[in-house]
Amino acid sequence: MSELDLDLDDFSDLIERPSGSLRREAEERRTLTGLPAQALGRVDELGEWLSSAQSRVPVEPVANPRLVVFAGDHGVAGLDVSTRPAGGALTLVREALDGASPAAVLARRFEVPVRIVDMSLDCDPGELPAEVTRHRVRRSSGRLDTEDTLTKAEAVEAFRAGMAVADEEADAGTDLVVLGDLSVGGTTAAGTLIAALCGTDASVVTGRGGGHIDDLAWMRKCAAIRDGLRRARPVLGDQLELLATVGGADLTAMTGFLLQSAVRHTPVILDGVVSAACALVGQRVAFRAPDWWLAGHATSEPAQAKALDRMALDPLMDQGIAVGGGTGALLALPLVRAAAALAAELPVREPELASTEPDGETEGTAQGLADAT
Template sequence: MSDGSLNLDDFGDLIERPDSGVRRDAEERRVRTGLPAGALGRLDELGEWLAAAQGRVPVEPVSRPKAVLFAGDHGVARLGVSARPAGGAHALVRAALDGTSPAAVLARRSGVPLRIVDMSLDCDPDELPAEVTRHRVRRSGGRLDTEDALTAEEAERAFRAGMAVADEEADAGTDLVVLGDISVGGTTAAGVLVAALCGTDASVVTGRGGGRIDDLAWMRKCAAIRDGLRRARPVLGDQLRLLATVGGADLTAITGFLLQSAVRRTPVVLDGVVGAACALVAQRVAFRAPDWWLAGSASGEPAQAKALDRMALDPLLDHGVTAGEGTGALLALPLVRAAAALAAELPVRREPEEGEGSAAAEPDADRTGAARMLDAT
């Protein structure tokens, strides 16, 4: 893509897996701590994954995470498929900017900067900060059940915007991204993508969404996904066209962000059904890309479960959180940080010298100050 053209096939060559040799070294280091196998459960696996992503042992603590939320409205929301009003995503964005949304509260309490990227909100861009709206592609999206969500040109712009945000975060030193979305109608678009890519029917992937819609709204949503699925199936071989047909600007940007983050070796924690659907599209583009992602939390949405199962990603948490906006991924972040801290700071046993008995525990030279402070208490 260096010549300016956008060829999604290039990602297959550009994306490499996290370093398997480093992962083996991390496993060996874990054995040398002397803790019983399995004592730390999934935290061992997370620590080894981070070491492979960073390319170093012991792993560095996660010190510069960022929550990145892509925002947009979807024309399909006009059918009454959401508990929120069509075109209402800008109110959710304003709450996040004001620090009153669940994601904003969790990010603030965790010391995680929150970045919102408006791709297709249905409001005047002057209502929001210029930093939020500078990547906007259009105002709302087409109704995916009867028309394309984006034009081909808009889809390329949205995809490139996602790539640009990934590059900006990598260049800024972000060492882990908590990824989320702020949308009205986004779970309907996600359901279409998952049903199309998994070859299943609309009813299998239709969930209640973040607002827990009633039965009548669920039937309208199921019908919209069914109609969108008919339009999606003929373009399954072209992932960018698929996103233009039924995805919308925010989902297209998230897909570009995920792929470019994998190119830049930036690990990402996914949140909710929208992120899972975009990850599934990205996997079709580059099969190694999912090795750079974690599933933060199970939302209970059937489409999310279907997509994660297809990618062999097992959520870290399952608390039934459906708020979206990166909330589930933010809840999982302390686990990831704990895994990094344990992998970095647990002392290892040195190899016994000739004539010595069992190896004694000897702290690594690069243990952090936090570990030494614990020793002193």
């Protein structure tokens, strides 16, 4: 497979914004409930956004959500930039599959099916179910500070895998995706992408990660992002090459997933800094795409805040959650469902008619007196 087999410029033509006319119709319907303006705050806006994404007024309930998690290991983790050892993402995946991770517990409680997609775990594929590994591109991604994380052919394959997963979810009737990631070293790749696209220094985007690394690990992580930035900046004009250079297979697949979900009109709740980085790359590919995404929650990662600000996405929640796997985005799901319920089920009043009932009674009484005379 060659790089020419995938032209990301096509997404600019394929992705449309959610219906503006239907959003205005949803806003007009909201005014007929009799509730004061801004009485429900951002929940009103959320219901109206969902109505426009569904192209339905009133909005339909969120009936078939799905947690989709992309997993992979990153070679840069060998520099001890994480609290977990290099190649340790397999443990995270097994916990999720066993229902023991925070995201798995919430998904079970909220009755949300979970799909895990292995793109580059550092393990033998036979250690996991075939439905998890069938899209795998390679075993671990390259070390972004010194080498490309993927070949160009692998980047195309990973990007197409993400698109395929988006198509499969849309065809299965998934009406809202909660997007998560499980990786070791993934926040380092995400920080590098965001720093490159926002034109900032490594120290500005380097966070503590899901395990809250100590100061020495933070310095190693900052140095890795700095070196990755030197390699990323020359390829900023080509988003697929950028992903191949410093993104890795899981982030590349997530970017393809997000863009194809926008093509298929499937709304997505973003989780933490990794999904924010992929969304930022997606915005560079197709500027309308972020209109299909929600920021589920704010994390302590400075890179996430920069990416969300660049896309004008305001997080729905801020609970200080650092664990990944879609945990924070899942916690935002009940809020989205509540917004849909309020938008659909609050009773509306018919607009007042020009000729009211009392006027009609007066007219009839007058006519009766005239007849009697």
